Amino acid sequence: MKDFQEIPVARREASAGQTPRRTAAKKGTSPLIWIGLGVGIAGIALGFFLTSAPSTPPTASAPSNVTAPDPTVTSTAAPSTSEPDTLLGHHRYADAPLSSLTVVSRTKGKVVMLRVVAAEKFFEMQRAAARDGIDLVAVSGFRDKAYQQGLFDRNLGKMGQAMEVTKVSAPPGYSEHHTGYALDVGDGGQPETHVETTFEQTRAFEWLQSNAGRFGFEMSFPKDNKQGVSYEPWHWRFIGDPESLETFYRNSP
Numbered sequence: 001m002k003d004f005q006e007i008p009v010a011r012r013e014a015s016a017g018q019t020p021r022r023t024a025a026k027k028g029t030s031p032l033i034w035i036g037l038g039v040g041i042a043g044i045a046l047g048f049f050l051t052s053a054p055s056t057p058p059t060a061s062a063p064s065n066v067t068a069p070d071p072t073v074t075s076t077a078a079p080s081t082s083e084p085d086t087l088l089g090h091h092r093y094a095d096a097p098l099s100s101l102t103v104v105s106r107t108k109g110k111v112v113m114l115r116v117v118a119a120e121k122f123f124e125m126q127r128a129a130a131r132d133g134i135d136l137v138a139v140s141g142f143r144d145k146a147y148q149q150g151l152f153d154r155n156l157g158k159m160g161q162a163m164e165v166t167k168v169s170a171p172p173g174y175s176e177h178h179t180g181y182a183l184d185v186g187d188g189g190q191p192e193t194h195v196e197t198t199f200e201q202t203r204a205f206e207w208l209q210s211n212a213g214r215f216g217f218e219m220s221f222p223k224d225n226k227q228g229v230s231y232e233p234w235h236w237r238f239i240g241d242p243e244s245l246e247t248f249y250r251n252s253p
Contacts, residue, residue, distance in 0.1 A: 003195070037060055042043060044220050083173065087173075087174050088162070088163065088166040088174075089227040089229055090166065090227065090229070091174065091227075091248075092173055093174065093176065093179050093247070094179075095144050095145060100115050101113040101114065101142055101180055102114065102115075102119050104138045104141055104183070111168060112138045112139070112140060112179070114141045114142060114183060114238075115142075115179075115180035115181055115244075117238070117240070117244070118183075118216075118238035118240075119182050121215045122138065122183065122215070122238075127236060128214075129207055129211070133179060133203075134204050134207045135187060135189050136185055136186075136204055137185070137188045138185065139183070139184040139186040139194050140177065140183060140184040141177065141180070141184075142179075142180045143175060143177035143178065143181045144178065148171075148173075148175045149172040151169055152169050152170075152171055152172055155168065166229075166232040167228070168229075175221055176248070179237075181239075181247060182238070183235075183236060184234045184235055185204065185234055185236050186200040186204070189202075189203075190202050190204075196234070199234045200233040216238050216241070216244075217236045217237065217238055217239070217240070219232075219235065220232065220235045
């Protein structure tokens with residue numbers, strides 16, 4: 001049986017002298033038919049996609065945690081400062097960081113502070129003056145804007161005119177004392193001359209005129225100064241390093 005079944009029908013008929021017949025397809029579908037059907041279906045699907053796809057690619061959506069800006073809402077960012085660089089003869093200065101300051105003296109509950117570099121040079125100058133019999137004292141140093149505001153208001157109450165006040169007291173935000181480099185110097189032997197023009201008559205003032213420059217200090221408001229500020233023989237500032245020099249001379253021609 002095995003040998004008979006494996007002989008094709010056409011061969012059997014030929015051996016019997018008959019004309020061979022076309023054999024019927026075996027039961028089931030040929031694999032080639034399935035492949036053809038698959039290719040046809042894929043082509044139809046591709047054509048449908050190409051005709052129905054949008055002409056421009058879709059844009060990527062924003063992450064869910066990002067909110068798009070509302071064009072009807074105005075920005076609340078703080079505007080840049082509009083304060084002028086000079087006001088009534090005084091230059092604008094920022095407050096020195098408290099971390100940059102150190103105590104120079106404490107007297108009757110009053111604390112005088114300066115920037116560290118200015119304080120060190122003042123101490124050197126103070127010791128040099130003491131060797132010459134001069135008692136230099138620090139009367140006032142760093143002041144923040146709030147303190148300066150109170151001082152300005154008190155002077156305004158006494159004098160009544162801002163133009164007059166600014167000759168003896170800078171507006172808040174415009175005092176050299178904000179920088180931590182400026183101080184009012186007095187003669188310990190003549191306290192009655194502190195923050196007065198009579199300080200120019202003391203030995204301390206005479207010594208400062210001859211020696212302060214060696215320690216990096218200069219008088220801020222000499223007589224007939226360009227800023228138009230009243231003569232203040234007691235007011236001195238440190239300009240002994242690049243930062244302090246730039247602080248006071250950046251607005252100079």
